[in-house]
Amino acid sequence: METTRHFVATVYVVSDGAVALHEHDKLDMWLPAGGHVDRDELPHEAALRETREELGFDVDLVAPEEDIESETVRSIPQPQHFLLEDINVHESGDVGHQHIDFIFYGAAPTRDIDPGPGEQPAEDWTWFTPEQLAARSDELPADVVEVGQRAIEAVSGR
Structure with a gap:
């Protein structure tokens, strides 16, 4: 069986010591x-867009960025983690x-969540x-517990 893979971006949004x-x-x-x-x-860019759509505000990404550049290369913000997640597992395994x-x-500027149209409500x-x-x-x-705790520590310690 062939496995379909999609690239996704996730943001653990932190404000005042909570995610x-x-x-x-x-x-x-x-x-x-x-x-x-x-x-x-x-x-x-996807991470920022998804956060804006789902939460209704822009965040400041806590993402290291190298200073490697040339005529054809530029550095971009690096994720804190890079994970492979099983989404659809069949009974056969x-x-x-x-x-x-x-x-x-x-890092969030507020805790006031105001999702865009078609997104899950703030409640x-x-x-x-x-x-x-x-x-x-x-x-x-x-993984959500562990990464959530790490995100809170990293953002709160800035």
């Missing part, structure tokens, strides 16, 4: 903002769909502190 998560309608799991990288986008995920951290979003992430680790994916 924003929502229970994703289609995937039925708690996740941060993010989505597919469009054909004409770079990963960090075969994986039909995977996401190649560029994970960014973002579906919750701000989680590191302690709340740990306390709900039975219902949150382990």
Whole structure:
């Protein structure tokens, strides 16, 4: 069986020591903002666009950027993590769909969520502190808890 892979970008948005998560309608799991990288986008551009669409504001990406440049090369913001995620696993164990995920951290200017048209409503979003992430680790994916805690630490320590 051939596995379909899509590039996606995710942003763990942090404000005042907490990270924003929502229970994703289609995937039925708690996740941060993010989505597919469009054909004409770079990963960090998709991350910023998805955050703007889903949360209604721009974030400051916490992303290292090299200073390597030439006539044909330029550096772009680097993700904090680069993950391969199984999305569609069959009973046989075969994986039909995977996401190649560029994970960014973002510093939010506010906690006032105002999603764009067609996005999940603001009431579906919750701000989680590191302690709340740990306390709900039975219902949150382990990677979301770990990366959420790392994002809070990184953004809060800037």
